[in-house]
Amino acid sequence: MKYADAARKLRALGCEELPRRRGGSHRIWYNPGTGRLAPLPDWGAKDLKIGTLRAVVRQLGLDWEKFRQA
DSSP: OOHHHHHHHHHHTEEEOOOOOOOSSSSEEEEETTTTTEEEOOOOOOOOOHHHHHHHHHHTOOOHHHHOOO
């Protein structure tokens, strides 16, 4: 899954991307429902690894199945 697809799913689940303060390839996501933050790599056209996605979803306090279906 590419970053754009993951970002679309996170937005659908109520998460928001925080503004960037520095350079780099990671973007910080915030879940207002749980108050948790998690970094998500933005590698453009390169696919994100499934373990990375699962870790971000867990850090944000979301359910993996809901993320997959979003």
